[in-house]
Amino acid sequence: MAAQNFNYGRPYTQELEDKIIEDMSQSYVQGLTLLGGEPFLNTWVCLKLINRVRKEFGHTKDIWSWSGYTWDELQKETPDKKEMLSKIDILVDGRFMDDLKDLTLQFRGSSMIYGIDIEGDHATIKMTLTIVGCPLSTYLQNSIEKAVLSVPEIKTCDVKLVWYPVWSPERMTTAAKQQLGMLDNEQALDQEEEIEDTEEKQKIIDFSVPIKKLAEEYPDFVQIMYDCGFTRIKIPGLLSTVGRVMTIPLGAQAMKIDLDKIKRAFENKGYKVIDK
Numbered sequence: 001m002a003a004q005n006f007n008y009g010r011p012y013t014q015e016l017e018d019k020i021i022e023d024m025s026q027s028y029v030q031g032l033t034l035l036g037g038e039p040f041l042n043t044w045v046c047l048k049l050i051n052r053v054r055k056e057f058g059h060t061k062d063i064w065s066w067s068g069y070t071w072d073e074l075q076k077e078t079p080d081k082k083e084m085l086s087k088i089d090i091l092v093d094g095r096f097m098d099d100l101k102d103l104t105l106q107f108r109g110s111s112m113i114y115g116i117d118i119e120g121d122h123a124t125i126k127m128t129l130t131i132v133g134c135p136l137s138t139y140l141q142n143s144i145e146k147a148v149l150s151v152p153e154i155k156t157c158d159v160k161l162v163w164y165p166v167w168s169p170e171r172m173t174t175a176a177k178q179q180l181g182m183l184d185n186e187q188a189l190d191q192e193e194e195i196e197d198t199e200e201k202q203k204i205i206d207f208s209v210p211i212k213k214l215a216e217e218y219p220d221f222v223q224i225m226y227d228c229g230f231t232r233i234k235i236p237g238l239l240s241t242v243g244r245v246m247t248i249p250l251g252a253q254a255m256k257i258d259l260d261k262i263k264r265a266f267e268n269k270g271y272k273v274i275d276k
Helices: 014-024 043-057 071-075 079-087 137-149 174-179 186-197 211-217 221-227 248-255 259-268
Strands: 031-034 062-066 090-092 113-119 122-127 156-161 204-206 272-274
Touching: 014 031, 014 043, 031 043, 043 062, 043 079, 071 079, 122 137, 137 156, 137 248, 211 221, 211 248, 221 259, 248 259, 259 272
Parallel strands: 031 062, 062 090, 122 156, 204 272
Antiparallel strands: 113 122
């Protein structure tokens, strides 16, 4: 186990600053990165260096900063932190959480968000979907735009769909897979064995369960959903991608299908529906 030692490193001097500028002047150096400990708790040094970089190179060299603060938290912080935020090009924000660690993700927490660009009071979000033709496309874009515009400092927002790199379930974190029941665990196995031991298994449609799991369990599930108006359920690859996270209520909302109609359809086929 190791703890941060504030005696590590060396003092920031004019000589060290000149050396940084000299190194940055090389053509193969793209810019400057500020990280660990916490750059925004060392603004008296970082701002001095940032101002020097801008004076020497303008915006021909970019400036990145990693921070445990989130962007919206910094908006409510002291003037020196706000000034530093306004002068960098890229902020990689948010606290490190070991249980959500995913070394395959670059600079972001969601595997479907590919980039967030903020210029003044305008935000541009680049995101992808699990499959082309995803029925949740409009719902997700509207939800993301609504969430972004809830930040007081953001006045306008563009949500742009991109299709490369292609998304796959492998991009999901272990924690996300566990939450969605995509990973086996001892408790899940015990429950499955208990169900298999019963003489007669009751057919149950749980509205909180992803549709992929329901389709795998009940052979007539897809046709019942299709007959209710959820025609996109037969799109090749939909169940194996978006079906991993979509529930019946979420799909009904996206496709504007009466949820009670779906419930009645399954009950008419002998299913018990759990909609709580």
